Amino acid sequence: MHILVRSSDTGGVLVWPVSDTGTAVSAPEGSLSDEAFAAYVRQQERHAPRWVWDDTATWYPRLLARGVRIGRCHDLRLAHAILRLSTLAAESALARADPDDWQMAAAGSGNPALFDLGDGRDIAEWFRLQQEAVAGSRAPGRLRLLLAAESAGALAAAEMRFAGLPWRRDVHERLLAAELGPRAPHGIRPERLERLAMRIREALGTPALNPDSPAELLKALTDAGLSTASTRAFELRRLEHPVIEPLLEYKKRARLLSANGWAWLDAWVTAGRFHPEYVPGGVVTGRWAAHGGGALQLPKQVRGAVVADPGWKLVVADAAQLEPRMLAGVAGDRAMADAGRGTDLYAGIVAGGVVETRQQAKSAMLGAMYGATTGRSAQVLPRLAAAYPRALAAVEAAARAGERGESVTTRLGRSSPRPNATWRLAQAHASEAQATPADERRARSQAREWGRFTRNFIVQGSAAEWALCWLAEIRNRLWNLDLPHETANGRSAAPFRARPHLVFFLHDEVIVHTPAALADQVADLVREAAGQAGRLLFGEFPVDFPLSARIVDDYAEAT
DNA sequence: AAAGAGAGCGCG
DNA sequence: AAAGCGCGCTCTCTTT
Secondary structure (H helix, E strand, O other): OEEEEEEOOOOOEEEEEEOOOOOEOOOOOOOEOHHHHHHHHHHHHHHOOEEEEOOHHHHHHHHHOOOOOOOEEEEHHHHHHHHHHOHHHOOOHHHHOOHHHHHHHHHOOOOHHHHOOOOOOOHHHHHHHHHHHHHOOOOHHHHHHHHHHHHHHHHHHHHHHHHOEEOOHHHHHHHHHHHHOOOOOOOOOOHHHHHHHHHHHHHHOOOOOOOOOHHHHHHHHHHOOOOOOOOOHHHHOOOOOOOHHHHHHHHHHHHHHHHHOHHHHHHHEEOOEEOOEEEOOOOOOOOOEEEOOOHHHOOHHHHHHOEOOOOEEEEEEEEOOHHHHHHHHHHOOHHHHHHOOOOOHHHHHHHOOOOOOHHHHHHHHHHHHHOOOOHHHHHHHHHHHHHOHHHHHHHHHHHHHHHOOOOOEOOOOOEOOOOOHHHHHHHHHHOOOOOOHHHHHHHHHHHHHHHHHHHHHHHHHHHHHHHHHHHHHHHHHHHHOOOOOOOHHHHHHOOOOOOOEEEEEOOOEEEEEEEHHHHHHHHHHHHHHHHHHHHHHHOOOOOOOOEEEEEEOEHHHHO
8 A cells, every 4th residue: 555645836745645556545635734644654565555745755754753664665855766768668758748747846845836837736636657668667676676676675774773883972072172272263273283393394394285285285395395286195105204194194183073073073973873864866876975073984083983872782784895796696607796795805716716805806807897997996807807708797797888878777667867968979079080199089088987977877877776685674673673661652652762863874883872781692693684685685596795783882993 | 256177085 | 108996075275
């Protein structure tokens, strides 16, 4: 059973049950207040319906705030983005519709007028078209799984934002004081940082230098006789000069101050929790993005401030070498899957005699997935290609398709966007008679660039799908855990306060915050979920997805 | 005063 | 001369 949800013209909420194909089985209930809506949802959850709404990020927080957790949903906006592009559903009415028809819908927001598309089509029609696109596609099972996983991810994202990542302000502040000195007003350098700035100015003989200005700094370095094209730390490390050491120190600490300093703490941490906004589907490949607080870029430096509550633990798990394993699965490469069986995949490649060192195996694999053409990784690539021809053929085919301007598709059916008009024009122009060699060169370079994108897309995008399935499985299993002394009523009243729950997700890594007594059980469940995710994507094809799952008090311990 | 580009660096 | 993929955030500097 599906239950459609939308805003009414009067600002209330309309709900009405529909069949799986999108046909209404009863008339909408009268317009509900937020409170009544939450009560309705809580009551209907006993029948485990799938809630169908435009945008999980606008609907679900309103339920969570009232203590209501749901099991399943269908996020029309996220599904729309997938179905419009998927090559598997290219013949559907949805995919073939004029983009203008969907402009409003795709924009997404809580706007009640959103689905009044002007000619009688509304949210039910939108849902019906999506169901029809899936059912009539070349791989309904895969697309159905993808949409379910994408929507489950959106639920998990809202829940993680609601629950927040445990964050100890005092621990973070101690770290800042040690690295930077006492807190200074915004715009003033803290003491330890200013001292480093002074050492830099002295070493370069430039008393007025602002080391935060790349332009000034580059000029000062050049004037001091240092030859460098940029002020990037990576470049500076290769130079010999008294200024290098304090400069690198300065850069590291200045970064800490600006990205995760006191201002960050004030803005993002309240009541011992960091509440970032995750954006499911925010990356073309299907990975999540994040808004605010840089949730997906938390430096290792500050992870010690992520501390479990007293009596609780963090279960930190990440998938080992996810992307190359994904490639083995996507390509159906048995030899590569065998190399990764129950072990470090890169070590397995070495053990197979393909290359000599783990580092070689790793950079060759990354080179294959990213499209390296020069450097050390490109040198060992031929050996990889000889040992794992199917895997390498898969990424090569994806690259060639991209170079031709075609789209490529992940395991479950997310397709890459086509290159834009400028790109196409440049390609077309390059093959005309009056094209200059420069035109041809530029076109070729852009074609290769797009080819590197599509090459990586099938791997990164399929890995994102695995991760979504993993996350969804963890979410379900956590909710189904039988807790001692818990009544069904208590469970719904406080969705996460007393139960193990997800608090962080980072592409191939999750953190669960759990009562200490349940930590072992949670770690097992997280591992089982990984196995299940692998089976969902690849059936009986024997590719492993081993995890490192650690039970710790703080996040820094796990890395 | 605000918006945008570029540099740089954090994460996978 | 070109250069392995995908992001977000902050700062400086320029443009509007």
